[in-house]
Amino acid sequence: MNKFIKSSLILLLVAFSFLSIQAQHTPYDKILSDAFSSQPSGATAIVTKGGEPVFVGAVGTADIELSVEMKPEHIFRLGSITKQFTSVAIMMLEEEGKLNTDDLLTNYIPEYPIGDRKVTVAHLLNHTSGIKSYTGMPGFMQNNTRDYYEVDSLIEVFDEEPFDFEPGTQWSYNNSGYILLGAIIERVSGMSYADFIQERIFDPLNMTDSYYDDAQQMIPNRIPGYSPSREGIVNSNYLDMSIPYAAGSLLSNVEDLAKWNKAVFDGKLISKASMDKIFKPTILADGNEQPYGFGWGIGKFQGSKIYAHGGGIFGFLTKGIYAPDEDVYVAVLSNCNCAPPEEAADRLLGMAIGKSIEREEIKISETALKDYVGTYDVEDADSKRYISFEDGKLYSQRDEGRRFEIYPYGKDQFAFKGDASTLEFIRENGKVVGHHLVQLSGDKGYAKRTSMKIEMKEKVMVPDEILKKYVGKYELNPGMVLEIKIEDGKLMGAPAGQPAAELVASSNTEFAVPDFGVKIVFQVSDTGVCEGLDFTQGPQTIKAKKLDQ
The missing domain is CATH 3.40.710.10 (DD-peptidase/beta-lactamase superfamily)
Structure with a gap:
């Protein structure tokens, strides 16, 4: 094929795929847009079947300073x-x-x-x-x-x-x-x-x-x-x-x-x-x-x-x-x-592959949501899952890990916001007796409902003069800074340009952000100076040095 004609055809196909993103004609387009449209940057994606593309798309911005729209041919x-x-x-x-x-x-x-x-x-x-x-x-x-x-x-x-x-x-x-x-x-x-x-x-x-x-x-x-x-x-x-x-x-x-x-x-x-x-x-x-x-x-x-x-x-x-x-x-x-x-x-x-994980939320009453509230013993693990109700919503939390909002998409079926796993609750004689956690892999894990009440740790009130020592910036990774500040008398953390979240104290130096499964321990010297913090999420702990102000 003539090289010029071949190049022109490639450019035409790229332009067509880019226009399809703008028009949002397919479910693939919507998925890509949902994931990245809230960011000022951008993304590209491809889906192939049998080696042939069924979707090639782009969303957002390739070069923010030059206001260049993202295209599938851009190189990352x-x-x-x-x-x-x-x-x-x-x-x-x-x-x-x-x-x-x-x-x-x-x-x-x-x-x-x-x-x-x-x-x-x-x-x-x-x-x-x-x-x-x-x-x-x-x-x-x-x-x-x-x-x-x-x-x-x-x-x-x-x-x-x-x-x-x-x-x-x-x-x-x-x-x-x-x-x-x-x-x-x-x-x-x-x-x-x-x-x-x-x-x-x-x-x-x-x-x-x-x-x-x-x-x-x-x-x-x-x-x-x-x-x-x-x-x-x-x-x-x-x-x-x-x-x-x-x-x-x-x-x-x-x-x-x-x-x-x-x-x-x-x-x-x-x-x-x-x-x-x-x-x-x-x-x-x-x-x-x-x-x-x-x-x-x-x-x-x-x-x-x-x-x-x-x-x-x-x-x-x-x-x-x-x-x-x-x-x-x-x-x-x-x-x-x-x-x-x-x-x-x-x-x-x-x-x-015909195994969509799209979950459309359905409406059920607050009374019905409260049926699921309780403590569940996770099978084959020394672990508990807590299902709680707050402000009209249900939340799931494994031990002291991240707290996820869950929403109903079917009878006794709930999806996690921000995670692809689901919970399938089990009833006997109309009462909720347990649930299966269905992983993205398809594997299931059972947890039995117990009579144990959800244990809510009391919030420790840390004196203002101690909280003020923690205010400042801490470098978690290159270009990733956690800012600690006080707002309305509460200690707040704002990682990497994200919205600030409250740090809940369990002692004068130990804090948590329950919704994200984050634990923070401030490192204070013998002279009372805060020198850094330990930031733990999941199995990883990052030691962050406090930056000079």
């Missing part, structure tokens, strides 16, 4: 979706006889100090090496993001750090492992990581909108990324792309990602034997299974098998999901750390 940082490419590159080299994933790391990087530990290439791929992840080392991602690192210099950042655990005994997401994999690719192939990915993957697959990120290179359609702050949306902090390297340095757009996914599963790059290795769950030394293979997460969506990975990098959040049995692929890319793509990706996938 992928973040950790890069790990898929690194994994496949390793498998390509294994098929060529240049390495073996069962070999020790020191077969290829002999100077790496592992002692008598047997760290294999496979341990690096599936996050079980125990090597310290450099992105989690205190201060590194706060103080070094403008620095350029040669690969060996980046390895030296973490190679003398103590191991977190013995190889193969635990699973812990680890960016250092993928830096080492990038170094192995370079050493056994004789090519730079960037050149290998370009020449062995991007070029053969005609991924013309995919690159190894380079701030100096002129890249058409590359867009900026944004982060939330107390003042609103700001340009994300600078990050030299030598730092994420083989763990997160690639750029692409949704249409190229669809090409990539189809090529992998069509066997164009690696054999079925290699794919079986990649998509095999990790088995730890104690026999426990982890739902992660080599560069892909392994899970279920409403009973359907899925392979997925997300990415988070300065200014960008990304998600890709593939349902192999239905041959459906979804990718969602966002150019702001403020707008997670997971919910949109899940809803798009559900729509495409």
Whole structure:
């Protein structure tokens, strides 16, 4: 086909898909708009069936300062979706006889100090090496993001750090492992990581909108990324792309990602034997299974098998999901750390495979809502779920975790706002006796209703002179600042430009934000000066230093 005609047709198709977003003609459009239209930034998405696009769309703004509308062809940082490419590159080299994933790391990087530990290439791929992840080392991602690192210099950042655990005994997401994999690719192939990915993957697959990120290179359609702050949306902090390297340095757009996914599963790059290795769950030394293979997460969506990975990098959040049995692929890319793509990706996938998770709220009386209020013992766990009623709404809270509003969408069926799980209440002789928590995977967990009353902790009244010591700004992560202030006599927290929420005290130093499952403990010196805080949400605790005012 004449190159000019081909280019014109591509532009015409892109324009058509963009116009369809503006017109909001399909359920897919609505899902994308619902997820991102409240943000000043934007997002793109693609849905394919059998490798063919059934939806390509964009919403919002690509460049806020220039008021450029988002389009599907715009190019984003992928973040950790890069790990898929690194994994496949390793498998390509294994098929060529240049390495073996069962070999020790020191077969290829002999100077790496592992002692008598047997760290294999496979341990690096599936996050079980125990090597310290450099992105989690205190201060590194706060103080070094403008620095350029040669690969060996980046390895030296973490190679003398103590191991977190013995190889193969635990699973812990680890960016250092993928830096080492990038170094192995370079050493056994004789090519730079960037050149290998370009020449062995991007070029053969005609991924013309995919690159190894380079701030100096002129890249058409590359867009900026944004982060939330107390003042609103700001340009994300600078990050030299030598730092994420083989763990997160690639750029692409949704249409190229669809090409990539189809090529992998069509066997164009690696054999079925290699794919079986990649998509095999990790088995730890104690026999426990982890739902992660080599560069892909392994899970279920409403009973359907899925392979997925997300990415988070300065200014960008990304998600890709593939349902192999239905041959459906979804990718969602966002150019702001403020707008997670997971919910949109899940809803798009559900729509495409005929397992929609759209839940339309129905109206029932307050008296009927109160039927569900109570304490429920979660089966096979030392845990309770509390269903409470407040201001005409029902809320669900697991132990002291985040409190979610739930709303009815069917008889004895409730959906969570902000989460894809549902609750199905069970009755006997007309009375509610328990519920099933139905996960997005389709798995169900039972909880029995008890006669125990909901225990509401009394609010501790902290003296004003102590609260005033906590007022200030605390850096949770680069570009992510939590502001603590006093409003109407209440201690309030406003993270990253979000609406302020009240901090409820359980002691003079310990506070919680129940609706978000957040615990905050202020760190006060012997002299009574607040030096920082511990911010805990779920299993993760961040130590945040108080910034100078």
